[in-house]
Each structure stands twice: as structure tokens, then as C-alpha cells.
Amino acid sequence: MMLEKESLELLGNALETLERGFGTLPEPSVLTSDDDRLVTVMNEVALRMQNNYPYFHPQYAGQMLKPPHPIARAAYALATWINPNNHALDGGRASSQMEKEAVAQIVGMFGWREHLGHLCGGGTMANLEALWVAGQLHPGKKILASDQAHYTHSRISSVLGMPFAAVPTDNRGRMDMQALATILKTGEGGCVVATTGTTGTGSVDSLPEILRLREQYDFRLHVDAAYGGYFSLAGNLTPEVRASFDLIGKADSIVIDPHKHGLQPYGCGCVLFRDAGLGALYKHESPFTYFTSSELHLGEISLECSRPGAAAVALWATMRLLPLIRGGEFGLMIENSREAAVQFHQRLTQDPRWLVPFAPELDIVVWAPRARTASQISALSQRVFDAAAKRGLHLALTRLPVRFFSQTPQAIEPDRDNILCLRSVLMKPEHLAWLPRLWEILSQAADEVAIP
Ligand SMILES: Cc1ncc(COP(=O)(O)O)c(C=O)c1O
Numbered sequence: 001m002m003l004e005k006e007s008l009e010l011l012g013n014a015l016e017t018l019e020r021g022f023g024t025l026p027e028p029s030v031l032t033s034d035d036d037r038l039v040t041v042m043n044e045v046a047l048r049m050q051n052n053y054p055y056f057h058p059q060y061a062g063q064m065l066k067p068p069h070p071i072a073r074a075a076y077a078l079a080t081w082i083n084p085n086n087h088a089l090d091g092g093r094a095s096s097q098m099e100k101e102a103v104a105q106i107v108g109m110f111g112w113r114e115h116l117g118h119l120c121g122g123g124t125m126a127n128l129e130a131l132w133v134a135g136q137l138h139p140g141k142k143i144l145a146s147d148q149a150h151y152t153h154s155r156i157s158s159v160l161g162m163p164f165a166a167v168p169t170d171n172r173g174r175m176d177m178q179a180l181a182t183i184l185k186t187g188e189g190g191c192v193v194a195t196t197g198t199t200g201t202g203s204v205d206s207l208p209e210i211l212r213l214r215e216q217y218d219f220r221l222h223v224d225a226a227y228g229g230y231f232s233l234a235g236n237l238t239p240e241v242r243a244s245f246d247l248i249g250k251a252d253s254i255v256i257d258p259h260k261h262g263l264q265p266y267g268c269g270c271v272l273f274r275d276a277g278l279g280a281l282y283k284h285e286s287p288f289t290y291f292t293s294s295e296l297h298l299g300e301i302s303l304e305c306s307r308p309g310a311a312a313v314a315l316w317a318t319m320r321l322l323p324l325i326r327g328g329e330f331g332l333m334i335e336n337s338r339e340a341a342v343q344f345h346q347r348l349t350q351d352p353r354w355l356v357p358f359a360p361e362l363d364i365v366v367w368a369p370r371a372r373t374a375s376q377i378s379a380l381s382q383r384v385f386d387a388a389a390k391r392g393l394h395l396a397l398t399r400l401p402v403r404f405f406s407q408t409p410q411a412i413e414p415d416r417d418n419i420l421c422l423r424s425v426l427m428k429p430e431h432l433a434w435l436p437r438l439w440e441i442l443s444q445a446a447d448e449v450a451i452p
Contacts, residue, residue, distance in 0.1 A: 002056075002057075003056065004070050006070065007071070007073050007074040008074075009029050010070070010071075010074045011074045011077050011078055011273050013159055014074065014075075014078050015078060015081060016078070018078060018081060018082070019444060022228050022390050024031040027360075029445070037284045041193075042210075048290070052286050053394050054392075054394070055067065058430040058431055058433075058434040058437075058438075059392050059393050059396075059434070059437070059438065059441070060303065060394045060428075061393065061394065061395060061397050061424045061425070061426060061428075061431065061438055062395050062396035062424065062425070063226060063380050063393045063425060064199075064260050064425045064427060065425075065427075066260065066263065066427045066428055067263075068263055068265045068314070069263035069264075069292070069318050069321070069322070069427070071264065071314075071318055071319060071321050072263055072264050072265060072314040072315070072318045073314070074317075075310075075313050075314045075316070075317035075318075076265055076310045076311070076313065076314035077170055077310075077440060078297070078313070079308075079309060079310035079313040079314070080310050082095075082309075083158060083309075083310070084096075084309030084310070084313075085306050085307065085308075085309060086099055086118075086119070086298050086307045086308070086309045086312055087258075087289060087297070087298065087304075087305050087307060088286075088289040088290055088292070088297040088298075088299050089290075089292050089293045089295060089297050089450070090289065090291065090292040090293075091306075091309070092309035092312075093136075093291070093292075093342065094313075095309030095310070095312045095313050096297070096298050096309065096312070097117055097137075098309075098312045098313055098315075098316035099118065099298060099309070099312035099315075099316070100296075100298075101316060102116075102119070102312055102315045102316045102318050102319055103117045103118060103272070105271060105319050105323070105324055106158070106229075106256060106272070106324065107272055108271055108324065109229070109230075109232045109233065109260065109324055110232070110248050110249040110251075110254060110272070111179075111249040112249060112272075112274055114274075114275075114276045115272055115273065115274060115276060116272070116273040116276045116277075116278050116301055117270065117271060117272035117273060118267060118270070118271065118298050118302045119258075119268055119269065119270050119307065119311055119312055119315065120268040120269045120270070120271060120302060120303075120304060121267055121304070121307075122226075122257060122259060122267065122268070122269040122271060123150065123152075123224070123226030123227075123255055123260070123269050124150075124152045124156070124269075125269055125271075125303075125304065126226065126255040126256075126257070126269040126270060126271035127150070127152060127153060127156055127193075127222075127226070127255050127271075128152075128156045128160070128303070129271045129302070129303050130222045130253040130254075130255055130271055130273075131143055131153070131157060131160060131162065131191065131193075131212050131222065132160055132303065133155050133192070133253065133273065133278055133281060134162075134190060134191035134220045134222060134252075134253070135162045135191075136281050137190075137220060138190030138191060138219070138220060139190075139295040140163075140190075141162075141163070141182070141188060141189060141190020141191070141219075142162070142163045142164060142165050142188045142189050142190055142191075143157045143162055143163070143165075143190065143191050143217075144164075144165050144180065144183055144184075144189050144191065144192045144193065145164070145166065145167065145175075145193035145195070145224075146166065146167045146168075146169050146173075146174070146175040146193075146195060146198070146205060146270050147166040147167065147168055147169050148169050148173045148174075148195070148198040148199075148200055148203060149166075149193055149195045149198065149224065150173075150198075150199050150224060150226070150360070153193055153224070154166065161192075162196045163188070163200055163337070165183055165188075165189075165193050167179050167180050167183060167283045167383060169203070169228060171358075171361055171403050171404055171406050171407065172201075172203055172357075172358045172361075172404070172405065173198055173200065173201040173203030173358075173400075174203045174204065174206060175194065175195075175205040176204065177209045177210075177213070177416065178212070180192065180213065181213055184213060184216075184217040185217075186219075189217065189219045190219060190220065191219055191220040191221075191222055192210055192213075192214075192219050192220070192221055192246035193222045193223075193224055194207055194210050194221060194222070194223050194224070194244075194251070195223075195224045195225075195228075196199060196223055196224070196225045196228040196229070196231075196244055196337050197225065197227045197228020197229075197231065197361070197364075198227075198249060198270060199227060199364045199368050200362050200364075200379065200400065200423070201357075201358075201360075201364055201398075201400070201423075202227070202228070202341075202362035202363065202364030202425075203361055204228065204241050204244050204245075204361045204362070205244070206240075206242050206243075206244055206406055207223070207243070207244040207247040207248065207250070207251075208247060209242065209243075211247060211250055213216070218401055220252045220253070221250070221252050221253075222251060222252060222253045222254075222255075222356060223251040223253070223254045223255070224255050224421070225254055225255060225256045226255050226256060226257040226260060226269065227260050227261065227362075228245075228261075228343065228362055229248070229254070229255075229256030229257070229258065229261070230256070230262060230324075230330075230334050231245060231251060231261075231334055231338065231362050232245050232248065233324060233325070233326050233328075233330065233331035233335075234331065234334045234335045234338050235326060235327065236335050236338050236342075237296075237338065237361075237362075238361065238374065238416050241361045242246050245400045249274075250276070252273065252274055252275070253271065253272060253273045253274070254271075254272045255269065255270065255271050255272075256269075256270050256272070257269045257270065258270060258315050258318075260427075261334065261337075262318070263314065263318050263322070263330075264311070264314055264315055264318065265311075265314060265339045267308060267311050268311045268314070268315055276442070279300065279301045281300050282300060282302070282303070283300075284300075286299065286300075286305075326337065333429040336429060336431070336432045337362075337363040337426055337427050337428070337429070337431060337432070338360075338362060338363050339432055340363065340426040340431040340432040341360040341362070341363040341364065341365050341424075341426045342359075342360065343432070343435055344360075344365050344424065344426060344435060344438075344439075345365050347435075347439055348367050350364070352370065353369060353370055353446050353451040354367050354368070354369065354370060354446075354451075355367065355368045355370050355377065355405060355408045355412075356408065357400065357404040357405045357407065357408065357421075358404070363425060363426045363427055363431075364423065364424070364425050364426075365423070365424050365426065366398065366400060366421045366423045367421060367422050368380070368405075368419055368420075368422060369381060369384055369422075369451040370410065370451060370452070371451070371452060372412070373412065373413040373414075373415045373416050374402050374412055374414050374415055374416045374417075374418070374419045377412065377419050377420070377421075378416070378418075378420035379415070379420075380395060380420055380449060380451060381419075381420045381421055381422050382397065382420060383415065383449045384422060384442075384445050384446060384449050384451075385397050385422060387444075387445035387446075387448045387449055388441055388442055388445040390445075391444055391445060392439060392441065393441040393442060393445070395422050395423065395424055395442075396422070396423040396424065396425070397420055397421070397422065397423065398420075398421055399418040399419065399421070400418060400419055400421050401417065401418055401419075402414045402416075402417055402418060402419055404419075405419065
């Protein structure tokens with residue numbers, strides 16, 4: 001079986017239960033699925049959807065794409081029969097409560113006693129909110145994020161009309177502390193964005209060092225843990241990386257995306273603030289929505305208005321099944337991803353065909369075929385990528401500065417300033433077990449390309 005289908009039965013049974021909750025109402029007429037046109041269109045949809053890389057399969061080891069857990073899929077679908085809107089309690093009574101509980105469980109990973117937070121469309125929307133709050137509190141001051149931070153930080157800053165500066169990185173893709181200190185000395189910094197797991201290489205900015213700078217300079221600390229946040233549960237990080245993850249709770253705001261490592265369908269990001277009093281910044285009038293209850297409506301503390309209650313229901317169900325605890329089933333899945341990256345990195349470094357700039361800090365591995373010049377390496381990366389894809393192994397490509405390769409045994413002739421590299425995010429729970437197979441295909445691709 002390629003695609004999991006057992007959740008369909010789960011869904012069917014749960015729909016019966018849901019329906020019984022509304023049994024006192026007279027029956028409405030419903031769209032029936034025995035209409036031939038529905039069958040035709042649905043079949044067309046399935047055929048159209050065949051035009052995709054196999055994101056659900058372990059041989060897809062490219063971008064950050066992790067299939068939702070079957071419980072998330074079933075719970076999301078179930079909720080769409082109600083289609084709750086988590087803007088206000090009249091639109092999504094049960095799902096708003098489930099969102100508050102789900103968000104509180106995520107907060108538990110970072111050890112806060114109080115918080116303000118909610119789900120949203122994804123990492124970009126969540127970061128936008130965090131930077132918007134930073135701008136309210138430090139108007140006119142710069143947002144500082146590393147040159148390896150997600151590209152949306154500079155774009156969000158420009159959308160918000162806030163000045164932005166990119167802080168240079170060291171040769172492992174982490175924010176350079178000297179460079180950060182130099183900018184902070186000018187007094188222009190208002191918010192430092194620390195990325196605990198960059199999108200390109202999974203590099204982790206040093207929170208111990210950034211927090212030391214916060215003792216000297218006045219800035220907000222925002223942690224973009226959109227991709228990396230769930231590694232807080234992993235027991236197999238290096239001591240250096242663990243030290244940063246242990247300090248995420250010292251941030252003023254955090255972004256973590258359940259739709260990346262949290263087994264959720266797309267459309268599930270999360271923004272958290274340590275100071276619950278910041279809700280006052282969101283104050284607005286909405287005369288037509290907040291009338292059913294004096295309890296907190298999530299729309300009162302979020303920038304978006306309508307939001308899918310189904311996303312909260314799916315997340316709640318997933319965490320009910322797989323609570324966010326260290327050593328628990330979900331925590332072990334995260335550890336497996338990290339272990340897959342460590343083992344993959346080991347294989348690469350022991351094979352003379354490959355150049356590896358540095359060891360993975362989380363579960364993203366970057367590497368490139370060995371050659372003399374940056375251009376030759378880049379051309380070979382593209383060819384290996386194509387040859388692997390032809391054999392059903394789907395990797396990703398990324399451009400990295402040549403200086404990232406300064407630790408490799410062989411010096412590279414820098415005839416251009418970046419190198420096109422191969423990249424894998426080994427984030428599927430099955431990746432560790434599939435590593436030998438992935439390696440075999442990669443080796444065949446390398447043989448075909450005849451890496452010198
Ligand atoms: C570190 C980081 N921040 C932000 C984002 C943006 O998240 P989204 O694509 O959910 O908007 C990403 C996406 O990969 C990311 O890796």
C-alpha cells in the first residue's frame with residue numbers, strides 16, 4: 001500500500017459520532033456523493049495530483065515535507081464537516097478551546113508559566129506577528145537576522161516599514177557574534193531574530209551568546225524555530241546545540257511550525273509571546289463577532305481574522321495521541337530524524353567522492369560532489385540531483401557560500417562565490433530505516449555522473 005487509507009474508516013466512524021451531537025435538528029438536504037459528476041471531478045483531481053513528487057515517501061528526501069500523521073488527516077477532515085472558524089468563539093467554540101490547549105502544550109516545551117499565543121497560516125505569518133509586536137515596542141529600530149535566516153524576515157520588515165539588517169554568518173551558517181555586537185553597539189538594533197535551525201543548512205544560532213549580548217544592549221529576542229523548534233524534545237543534540245535549545249524559553253517571542261516537524265497538514269504555524277500582557281497591542285473593535293462570550297476570542301489576539309478551526313483540531317488530536325514529551329513516541333521520531341542525518345553525514349565523510357562542509361546540527365545535511373572549482377562542483381551537483389531523481393531518490397539543491405567549505409580537506413578554487421550543493425531534510429520518521437536504500441541510489445547516481 002503506497003498511500004495510507006485506514007484513516008478513512010477512522011473518519012467514517014467519527015463522523016457518525018459527530019452527527020449524533022446534532023441529532024435533535026430536522027434533517028437538511030445534503031449534497032450526495034452518488035452524483036456522477038462528483039465521481040468524475042474527484043477522479044480528475046486524483047489524476048491531476050499524480051503530477052507531484054512523492055512527498056509522502058521516504059525516497060523523497062529533499063525539502064521540508066513531512067506527511068501529516070493519519071490522525072491529523074482524519075481529524076482535519078472531520079472538522080471540515082463543521083468548518084469552524086477560530087476567529088471568535090461563536091464561529092469555533094470547541095476548536096478554539098482545542099487551539100488554546102494545543103498551544104499551551106507547545107508552550108510547555110519552552111517552560112513558560114504564562115504566555116500569549118495562537119496558531120496561524122505558517123511560519124511567515126507567525127514571524128510577521130512577532131516582528132510587528134517588536135516594531136510596536138521598539139519603533140524605528142532595526143530587525144537583525146542572520147544572512148542565513150529565512151528570506152521572509154527582510155521582506156516582512158519591509159512590509160511593516162521597519163529597517164532591516166542582515167548579520168553575517170560564520171563558516172557553519174550561524175550568526176557571527178562579533179558582527180552582531182558591532183551592529184548592537186550603534187544602538188540601532190530593536191529585535192534580534194535568532195534562528196534555531198536555518199532553512200538551508202539547519203544551523204543553530206548561539207542563544208547563550210546572544211543572551212550575553214542582551215545583558216549589555218536593549219533588544220527584543222525573537223527565536224525563529226519554525227523548522228527547528230520540535231528538536232527541543234530530542235535527546236541526541238550536540239551539547240552546543242542543546243545549550244541553545246535549553247535557552248529558547250528566554251526569548252520574548254517564538255515561532256514554531258506544526259506543519260513542518262509537527263505532523264500537520266499545511267496551514268499550521270504558531271506564534272508565542274512570553275508576556276501575556278502584549279494582547280493589549282492587538283486591541284480592536286469587531287462589533288459583529290465577539291458577542292457570544294466574555295472569554296478570550298482568539299481573533300482578539302491575532303492579526304488574521306478567519307482561521308481554520310480544523311487546523312487546531314488536527315493538531316490537538318495529534319498531540320493527544322503523541323504528547324510532546326522527551327523520550328515519548330513523538331520525541332523519539334524527532335531523535336530518529338537527527339540520527340538519520342548523523343549517519344548520513346558519516347557515510348558522506350567516509351566516501352572520497354563527496355565534499356561535506358560541516359556536520360548537521362539538526363536533520364538537514366548538505367554536501368557536494370568533489371571537484372576542483374566551485375563551478376565544476378555546482379555542475380556536478382545538478383547532474384547528481386537529476387541522476388538520483390531518475391532513480392526515484394528526490395533530493396534538493398541549494399546555493400551555499402564557498403567559504404562554508406573552508407573546513408574540507410581539499411581547497412576549492414573559488415571561480416564563483418557560491419556552490420550549488422545537494423541538500424536533504426531527513427525529517428520523515430522512516431528515514432533512518434531507509435538510509436541504506438537512499439545511500440545505494442545516491443551511489444548509483446554518483447557512478448553515472450562519474451565524479452572524478
Ligand atoms: C526557519 C524558517 N522560518 C520561516 C519559514 C517560513 O515558513 P512558512 O513556509 O511556513 O511560511 C521557514 C520555512 O521553511 C523556515 O525554515
